[in-house]
Amino acid sequence: DAGVIQSPRHEVTEMGQEVTLRCKPISGHNSLFWYRQTMMRGLELLIYFNNNVPIDDSGMPEDRFSAKMPNASFSTLKIQPSEPRDSAVYFCASSLEVAGGWEETQYFGPGTRLLVL
Amino acid sequence: GQQVMQIPQYQHVQEGEDFTTYCNSSTTLSNIQWYKQRPGGHPVFLIQLVKSGEVKKQKRLTFQFGEAKKNSSLHITATQTTDVGTYFCAPRRSGGSNYKLTFGKGTLLTVNP
Numbered sequence: 672d673a674g675v676i677q678s679p680r681h682e683v684t685e686m687g688q689e690v691t692l693r694c695k696p697i698s699g700h701n702s703l704f705w706y707r708q709t710m711m712r713g714l715e716l717l718i719y720f721n722n723n724v725p726i727d728d729s730g731m732p733e734d735r736f737s738a739k740m741p742n743a744s745f746s747t748l749k750i751q752p753s754e755p756r757d758s759a760v761y762f763c764a765s766s767l768e769v770a771g772g773w774e775e776t777q778y779f780g781p782g783t784r785l786l787v788l
Numbered sequence: 789g790q791q792v793m794q795i796p797q798y799q800h801v802q803e804g805e806d807f808t809t810y811c812n813s814s815t816t817l818s819n820i821q822w823y824k825q826r827p828g829g830h831p832v833f834l835i836q837l838v839k840s841g842e843v844k845k846q847k848r849l850t851f852q853f854g855e856a857k858k859n860s861s862l863h864i865t866a867t868q869t870t871d872v873g874t875y876f877c878a879p880r881r882s883g884g885s886n887y888k889l890t891f892g893k894g895t896l897l898t899v900n901p
Contacts, residue, residue, distance in 0.1 A: 714831070714876065714891040727888070762830060776821070777889065779830040 673697075675780035677763050683786045689751040692783045695744055696765030704777060705738055705748050706762040714762075720746065721768060753787045760784050791815075794877055794892030802900050807864040809895035811877030820860045821878040821889060822851060831876060831891075834862075857882075869899050 676695040684690055696703050705717040718728040720740045728738070735754070740746040750757055760782045766775035791814040801807055811820065819838040823831040835844055837853035837860060844851045850863045860879075864871055874896045878889040 713893040716888065716890075719888070764831075776833045776836070777831075779832070782830050 675763055675765055675778055677761075677780035677783050679783055680781060681784045681786075683788065684753055685788050686754055687752045688787075689749065690753045690757075690785060690787075692748040692750075692761050692763075692785070694746045694748070694763030694780060696746070696763070697778055698744070700765035700767050700778075701743070702766045702768045702775065703740060703746050704764040704766075705746070706764065706779075708760045708762060708782075709758075717748070717761075753785075755787045758785055758787050792877065792879055792890050792892045794895055796895055797893065798896045798898075800898045800900065801867050803869060804866050807867050807871070807897055808861055809875050809877075809897075810859065810861050811879065811892055812859045813879050813881070815858070816882045817857045818880045818882045820853060820880070822860075822862055823876045823878060823891075824873050825876065825894070826873040829873075834875075864897075867897070867899050869901050872897060872899050 675697055678693045682690060701722050703720040706714050707717055708714045715730055717730045718738045719726050723740045723743055736750055738748045762779050762782045764777040764779045766777045768775050793812045795810050799807055819836055821836045822834040824834055825831045835851050837851055840857050841855045842853040848865045852861045860877055862875055874894040876894040877892045880889060
């Protein structure tokens with residue numbers, strides 16, 4: 672099992688540029704999460720997909736952020752335009768949600784370290 | 789909303805000393821998970837606690853869930869340099885969205901060899 676795969680692992684870009692982060696969840700998992708981690712705010716949930724459908728995007732900072740999950744094996748998080756305050760580590764995590772939905776372990780990818788200059 | 793406080797924020801110990809981190813919630817929890825993140829790494833699941841007063845052990849790690857299901861602790865006996873990292877609690881509140889884990893700010897543990 673390859674685990675959750677994220678790309679790129681590192682991204683340095685200039686303010687105003689578009690940034691696309693990619694995630695491949697663990698095969699068979701039906702839930703996918705995007706998190707952002709910073710020193711100041713810790714680990715924040717940005718958006719949650721279940722069976723490829725966005726269920727909760729209340730954590731998405733603003734309209735500059737968008738996420739898609741076109742199929743069960745791929746998701747993207749896009750920032751357009753990027754700003755220096757978006758600099759953070761972005762993690763994708765996946766899990767297998769079962770009936771009742773309260774026992775799942777989340778498996779995190781290695782993260783994408785984003786620096787916006 | 790649910791408030792999760794994790795203390796201490798930082799802890800530096802000598803190798804061989806014990807270590808404890810505490811997680812406190814303002815609301816009753818359905819269950820709580822604990823994760824470890826090594827420096828430069830990603831969070832890795834350690835354990836889940838569900839029952840009131842539950843205690844679980846993993847080698848030198850002991851996890852407890854409070855009787856009121858509002859707090860939890862992680863205790864490491866005789867720390868080793870491999871224990872270095874940030875330990876996060878991730879509670880799920882009762883009656884809320886089951887999928888949602890609210891991560892604490894974590895406790896960064898450093899171990900002096």
